[in-house]
Amino acid sequence: MHAFLGNAQLPSTPRGDRLEFSEWYAEVLRSAEIMDVRYPVKGMYVWLPYGFEIRQRVVEKLRRKLRETGHEEVLFPTLIPETQLKKESEHIAGFEDEVYWVTHGGLKELDEKLALRPTSETAIYPMFALWIRSHADLPLKIFQIVNTFRYETKHTRPLIRMREITTFKEAHTAHATEEEAEEQVKEAVEIYSSFFDELGIPYIASVRPEWDKFPGAEYTVAFDTLMPDGRTLQIGTVHMLGQNFARTFEVTYETEEGDQEYVYMTCYGISDRVVASMIAIHGDERGLVLPPDVAPYQVVMVPILKKGVRRKILERAAEVEEMLREEGVRVKVDDRDMSPGRKFHYWELKGVPLRIELGARELEEGTAVVFRRDELERETYAFEELPDVVPELLEDIAMELRKRAREKFEKGIFRTDSPEEARRLVGEGIVETGWCGSERCGVRMEEEFGGDVLGTPYPEEDTEFERCPICGETAEYTVRIAKTY
Numbered sequence: 001m002h003a004f005l006g007n008a009q010l011p012s013t014p015r016g017d018r019l020e021f022s023e024w025y026a027e028v029l030r031s032a033e034i035m036d037v038r039y040p041v042k043g044m045y046v047w048l049p050y051g052f053e054i055r056q057r058v059v060e061k062l063r064r065k066l067r068e069t070g071h072e073e074v075l076f077p078t079l080i081p082e083t084q085l086k087k088e089s090e091h092i093a094g095f096e097d098e099v100y101w102v103t104h105g106g107l108k109e110l111d112e113k114l115a116l117r118p119t120s121e122t123a124i125y126p127m128f129a130l131w132i133r134s135h136a137d138l139p140l141k142i143f144q145i146v147n148t149f150r151y152e153t154k155h156t157r158p159l160i161r162m163r164e165i166t167t168f169k170e171a172h173t174a175h176a177t178e179e180e181a182e183e184q185v186k187e188a189v190e191i192y193s194s195f196f197d198e199l200g201i202p203y204i205a206s207v208r209p210e211w212d213k214f215p216g217a218e219y220t221v222a223f224d225t226l227m228p229d230g231r232t233l234q235i236g237t238v239h240m241l242g243q244n245f246a247r248t249f250e251v252t253y254e255t256e257e258g259d260q261e262y263v264y265m266t267c268y269g270i271s272d273r274v275v276a277s278m279i280a281i282h283g284d285e286r287g288l289v290l291p292p293d294v295a296p297y298q299v300v301m302v303p304i305l306k307k308g309v310r311r312k313i314l315e316r317a318a319e320v321e322e323m324l325r326e327e328g329v330r331v332k333v334d335d336r337d338m339s340p341g342r343k344f345h346y347w348e349l350k351g352v353p354l355r356i357e358l359g360a361r362e363l364e365e366g367t368a369v370v371f372r373r374d375e376l377e378r379e380t381y382a383f384e385e386l387p388d389v390v391p392e393l394l395e396d397i398a399m400e401l402r403k404r405a406r407e408k409f410e411k412g413i414f415r416t417d418s419p420e421e422a423r424r425l426v427g428e429g430i431v432e433t434g435w436c437g438s439e440r441c442g443v444r445m446e447e448e449f450g451g452d453v454l455g456t457p458y459p460e461e462d463t464e465f466e467r468c469p470i471c472g473e474t475a476e477y478t479v480r481i482a483k484t485y
């Protein structure tokens with residue numbers, strides 16, 4: 001494998017609060033060879049082979065879930081004519097200061113500016129109007145996994161806030177009735193929940209407040225996770241669009257009674273942030289810790305070569321490799337001319353879930369030393385056990401990562417009805433408190449507590465809080481506030 005970035009060193013400082021985390025994050029993307037951030041356009045970065053393979057496995061998992069739930073994959077053009085992009089007024093109001101424009105074809109000025117898609121509602125829905133004729137064409141459920149462009153003015157950061165979002169999965173659906181569209185929102189939430197669970201990423205789902213929902217949507221359900229620096233990251237969103245875009249783009253269908261009716265639509269998106277949160281949440285001082293499901297290599301074998309038994313050890317390593325390959329395990333034998341210790345460091349940095357060490361003693365005893373990346377512990381197993389033990393250990397690592405992340409996440413949720421406490425805790429994690437439900441108090445909470453209102457629990461639940469901490473009125477809801485990315 002080509003060493004794209006040379007052998008960098010992770011900051012040895014144990015990860016802790018905000019500064020260390022962002023330094024750790026930047027360094028691990030570099031030294032584990034996930035992305036090269038030296039590309040000369042702000043907010044745009046290069047996927048390196050190792051990172052790209054992790055991304056591919058994450059995308060495959062999501063693609064499978066969407067296909068299994070009746071979504072069909074499509075691919076739309078990147079460029080959207082200005083008139084089309086501007087048709088839905090709320091939508092364009094939400095995006096106009098983020099759109100990149102193409103104004104020329106070669107030396108010729110275009111007669112109409114073309115937008116690089118920030119998201120594809122206005123590209124897709126005019127085609128929906130052509131594709132949907134009668135109720136027999138419904139429900140229509142499509143998705144695409146593309147790059148989108150947003151001229152972000154806040155601090156850009158690889159995978160977290162990019163100007164070219166390189167892994168933007170957007171699903172768009174059309175339904176005959178509002179009830180079916182509501183059912184689709186529930187299905188999308190279910191798909192996202194199981195997707196994040198399988199990657200061991202904990203989250204809460206909240207209905208975003210009116211002033212922070214997706215432009216043009218009726219309401220937005222957002223998935224937020226907690227990063228090691230106490231800030232939340234929005235890792236997925238599901239939008240109920242109602243008939244808003246259908247009216248704007250004349251997406252109608254003929255009912256069984258022969259009337260023309262506007263369709264009800266939903267859309268839901270996930271981006272590279274899922275990779276960012278997986279890296280940030282499972283990583284440790286030694287670097288990446290990858291869930292086995294999406295690890296390019298699930299097992300790396302390091303032969304401890306000694307004079308006189310070198311060939312025998314390499315033969316034994318090849319046998320183990322064959323045995324594991326037959327079990328469907330992704331295994332790599334590292335026979336580079338390098339000290340075992342440096343190999344250990346190299347693969348721990350890359351987050352390979354299991355390492356098998358084979359030396360003269362293991363050869364003699366017919367055993368193998370297995371090192372778990374999550375627990376940083378070694379166990380010795382008999383050689384014949386490996387085909388059974390290794391898959392079980394990989395399963396166990398996936399569960400252990402999920403469990404640890406969940407426990408840490410729960411510790412980052414604080415319930416309080418004291419404004420002083422809330423002010424102190426926002427920035428440490430997610431604060432839950434009472435809310436009367438008024439926008440005035442919601443915005444006041446953001447100012448007073450120094451965070452963003454994430455919204456109210458989804459699905460809806462009764463609040464156990466008495467009072468709104470701002471106006472003192474009865475709390476109608478539980479509200480979540482946090483410092484966000």
Ligand SMILES: Nc1ncnc2c1ncn2[C@@H]1O[C@H](COS(=O)(=O)NC(=O)[C@@H](N)CS)[C@@H](O)[C@H]1O
Nearest residue numbers: 119160161162170234235236237267268269271
């Ligand atoms: N600049 C960005 N860099 C990386 N990910 C982003 C960026 N902006 C948004 N995202 C991610 O993309 C997801 C979907 O974006 S969105 O605006 O909320 N929703 C849409 O665009 C809808 N069309 C759903 S497909 C967000 O939940 C967030 O996780």
